[in-house]
Every structure is written in C-alpha cells, then in structure tokens.
Amino acid sequence: xxxxxxxxxxxxxxxxxxxxxxxxxxxxxxxxxxxxxxxxxxxxxxxxxxxxxxxxxxxxxxxxxxxxxxxxxxxxxxxxxxxxxxxxxxxxxxxxxxxxxxxxxxxxxxxxxxxxxxxxxxxxxxxxxxxxxxxxxxxxxxxxxx
Numbered sequence: 001x002x003x004x005x006x007x008x009x010x011x012x013x014x015x016x017x018x019x020x021x022x023x024x025x026x027x028x029x030x031x032x033x034x035x036x037x038x039x040x041x042x043x044x045x046x047x048x049x050x051x052x053x054x055x056x057x058x059x060x061x062x063x064x065x066x067x068x069x070x071x072x073x074x075x076x077x078x079x080x081x082x083x084x085x086x087x088x089x090x091x092x093x094x095x096x097x098x099x100x101x102x103x104x105x106x107x108x109x110x111x112x113x114x115x116x117x118x119x120x121x122x123x124x125x126x127x128x129x130x131x132x133x134x135x136x137x138x139x140x141x142x143x144x145x146x
Contacts, residue, residue: 003077006087010062019086023067027090028075033060 001009006016010030017027035057039045045056064075125133 001087001089002085003082003087009087009089015090016087017090018081018084019088020084025065025069026067027065028062029065031058031061031063031073034058 001016006028009016010028013030015027015029036055037045037058038055061073062075064072066072
C-alpha cells in the first residue's frame with residue numbers, strides 16, 4: 001500500500017505499519033480527538049491551565065506504538081514514509097500486503113462456518129470473505145480444529 005492508502009486505512013479504524021520499519025510491533029493508530037474534555041487533575045493540561053474555562057479540545061492525531069511498547073503521540077511522517085509503497089494493515093495477526101492480499105500466518109486462528117481452526121500453513125486471499133472461500137474450497141490447506 002502507499003501512504004495515501006495507509007491514511008485511508010487509519011481513517012477506517014485500522015492499525016498500519018511499514019514493512020520496512022526495523023522495530024517489531026510498531027504501528028500507527030488514528031486518535032479521533034475529543035471535544036470539551038475536562039482535564040484530570042495532575043495532567044499537563046490541568047497543571048498548565050491550558051484553558052481558562054477548564055475544558056480543552058484534543059484534535060485528531062496519529063500516534064505510534066514504538067518498538068519498546070511506548071505510545072508516541074503526534075507521530076509525523078518522514079519523506080521516506082510518505083513515498084514508501086510498503087505500508088500494510090496490521091491487526092488480529094492478519095496483514096494486508098502491498099498488492100491488497102490478506103496474509104494469514106501459520107498458527108492464525110480463523111473461524112470457518114462458526115468453528116475455530118488453526119492454520120497449519122500460510123494463506124493468501126483477496127478479502128476476508130475470500131479467506132473463507134479459500135479455506136472451504138482448498139482441502140489441501142492445513143487447518144486443525146481447536
């Protein structure tokens with residue numbers, strides 16, 4: 001995916017990441033923002049008296065989960081990030097690759113016709129529905145009931 005597609009995915013509520021990022025577990029999320037928040041006592045917003053009315057509006061922004069597990073508010077894209085073509089959707093261990101295929105790894109738990117199965121080999125499909133169609137149709141795909 002390109003950066004524009006990654007932004008659309010963020011707006012749709014998905015986590016996104018770049019395949020080229022070195023850190024494991026890194027991803028971005030869109031924080032939608034909140035109007036008329038009363039800051040909790042002891043927070044910087046309250047301590048700095050940001051608003052004379054005692055309420056603040058927090059605008060929408062993109063946060064990053066770092067490789068060390070910390071959340072970094074207000075992530076900014078580099079030129080390299082904006083021009084990259086290796087953006088992917090991350091979530092539930094399912095990845096959407098650069099050509100729009102769902103990639104489910106070995107060990108992924110999937111429900112087929114209401115029953116959970118564990119994948120014994122990776123599966124690629126064009127959509128979540130196609131994943132089910134592939135699993136139902138291809139008897140050679142290794143799945144095991146759990």
